[in-house]
Amino acid sequence: MTGVEGRPRVGALSTWTTRRWLRVGVALSLAILALLGATGAWVLARTATISKDLVDVRSPALTTAIRLETAILDQETGIRGYGLTGTSEFIAPYRRGLDEQKANASRLADLLEDDSDGRKDLAVVQEAVEHWQERFARPVAAEPPGAPSPLATKRAAEGKKAFDRVREALHDQQERLRAERTRARDDLMATSTLRNWVFVSIGALIVLLAALIFEGLRRGINRPLEQLGAEARTIAGGDFDHAIKPTGPADLRRLSGEIDFMRRRLVRELAFSEEARLRLDAQAAELQRSNAELEQFAYVASHDLQEPLRKVSSFTQLLQRRYAGKLDARADQYIDFAVDGANRMQVLINDLLDFSRVGRLHNAQQTVDLDTVLTRTLSTLSVAIEEAGATISHDPLPTLIADPTQMGMLWQNLIGNAVKFRRPGTPPEIRVTAEREDDLWRFTVTDNGIGIEPDYVDKVFVIFQRLHTKDAYSGSGIGLAMCKKIVEFHGGTIAVDPEYTEGARLIFTLAPHPPEAIGPSTLPEATRADAEHAP
The missing domain is CATH 1.20.1330 (f41 fragment of flagellin, N-terminal domain)
Structure with missing residues (x-):
């Protein structure tokens, strides 16, 4: 030694x-x-x-x-x-x-x-x-x-x-x-x-x-390390040319030599650090510009695309009313196709706009009573529920810190899907449960409808993914994708229970205090103005 x-x-x-x-x-x-x-x-x-x-x-x-x-x-x-x-x-x-x-x-x-x-x-x-x-x-x-x-x-x-x-x-x-x-x-x-x-x-x-x-x-050990620490502090203070003197046992002397080698390497790399920082600043600015363009695109859809689409829809509907029965059957079919396509395109654009607003316009974090939100949602869907003869029951739901609008959209899509995708001749029976699971709340929405095939339990959460034709079931295929975005925005996950075969069962979790999200106040000024006046 x-x-x-x-x-x-x-x-x-x-x-x-x-x-x-x-x-x-x-x-x-x-x-x-x-x-x-x-x-x-x-x-x-x-x-x-x-x-x-x-x-x-x-x-x-x-x-x-x-x-x-x-x-x-x-x-x-x-x-x-x-x-x-x-x-x-x-x-x-x-x-x-x-x-x-x-x-x-x-x-x-x-x-x-x-x-x-x-x-x-x-x-x-x-x-x-x-x-x-x-x-x-x-x-x-x-x-x-x-x-x-x-x-x-x-x-x-x-x-x-x-x-x-x-x-x-x-x-x-x-x-x-x-x-x-x-x-x-x-x-x-x-x-x-x-x-x-x-x-x-x-x-x-x-x-x-x-x-x-x-x-x-x-x-x-302590004394050699104290000396090594003093020399390291000297270097950290800005004296990068200060050489470290090896002292202590053989392994500590080797350590001192390696630290001195690192000092010399840092001196060599220091010349490149400023250039790298400048490149990172440029990339950050480019990324911010790209994000602003993507945000702007979502709101352009509510103005520049909606206006010509409304004009196409209006004139095709005028053609349908004025010339219905005056042309041959194929012309009437073409006009019907045009009207239906325009209407579907408008629905898709509105749904896409709603999807883009999750976490942007709708980010008012506050105390939300999910019982109240669900009751309000059931009132909104009362006509569809009454026509389907649906029976809906639920456990006492908790109070969370969340965005009330997003919670309403979540329940509306989940309950609406359970009512819409019902078995022919069988009144829908829908059950909502809630229980605490570690640091999250675990919810289930169970129905006795047509269910979801195991091969599609992941695809149903993809935007515009449809499992049925528009003639069989209406909709744009964005509902569950929006539910997934809302749940993940609030710190949870959502999935289909593949073991439930009597219908469909969706399981999702919500955090009592979701992470911070980007709201309208953080958007660029021009984008924020469009968001405030978007239809």
Whole structure:
């Protein structure tokens, strides 16, 4: 490794880079921490095991053994009193003691399941108790009450001797359980002490490693980087001819050389930056002019194209009224074609103009109650809805920040299409739903109409794209394209649900706060004037 001032040190370590030093240091630190961590984990596991054994086995086992002794003593007291007096009240403690003995013996057997010596002690106790009960307790208890039992007097010495063996077995059992509990408590204390020392060592080692790492980073990395940063700031201040002096470890010296190479490259490229900026300014101006021309074209359609089209339509309609039936059938057909074509052309131009106005003239962002907008739309379409016998239902709709005119156009196109493209002989049933989905509102418009073939679920959103002839269904094919433009303008998406086959289902989303869009105030002055006076 190199010194802070860049002078190489003697020895093999002089070739080490910062990365190598960090790798060796981190590897050594991790190895030591892993060793201590493994020791700490073992100590914790050992502490938990001993503590669990002490709390869940040793202490409850001793307590249960004492209760077992109490139950057996109650039996002895009761059977002795019954044998001497013949009074039936003395038999109750004996029988209660039998039940308690059985319960405590079962509990103790469960606790000592993994303790072979403990099970042996319990077996000795049970054998002694069984012998006493067989030879003395049960025969005396079987005697009729009312008079002292001759059997109790006869076997008094034998019964005392048998019960002394019971006492001795109980005493040995409890002494061993106490010794086991004491040993477990001592093991727990010793393990806890070891655990504390291990974690203190881990903490001290972490502090030592942190201090060593901090000092190593300060000497080997921070100081050279501070010098490199100072020289970089000098260059950033405008002194591009200031050369960077390599310093620090080998890799930082290489970094300094690469930064200095970048400085020289930037100096070479600086001469070209002004020319590139000028070219970008020229391209931006050209793009702005092109956009203004495109905007102007949309409004020219409402004046320069509408006027001659109205004249053609008017005169062809005059020809139709004046000469209808006076010429041959083919002439009448030609006139009908001309009138129909002029009318369709006017509708297409108006629809195209409406399409171009989305996001331009109609961009009054405000709080919009979609319930109110939908109600107003249904009122506008009431004649078509009544003629079709349509049934329309909807969920409660949210309030958004949006353009109210565009929202009205959206609902009018969606509901109008659902009413228009109905099955022959089947009244339309239209359902509108709305639910919150993450940061957007998700809407569906479902009908029972003729539906949309899977091959056309994307084409229906293309402007002037029609799936049926004009004789079958009227319209210009711009409705869903306008819906798509309105929805995307408000930060959402729209699509046809291909899995719904009982009609058509359109799914679209709207953002509660749509992105900013270009409004009339940002258009060129001449274009804005045309927009304000457009029909």
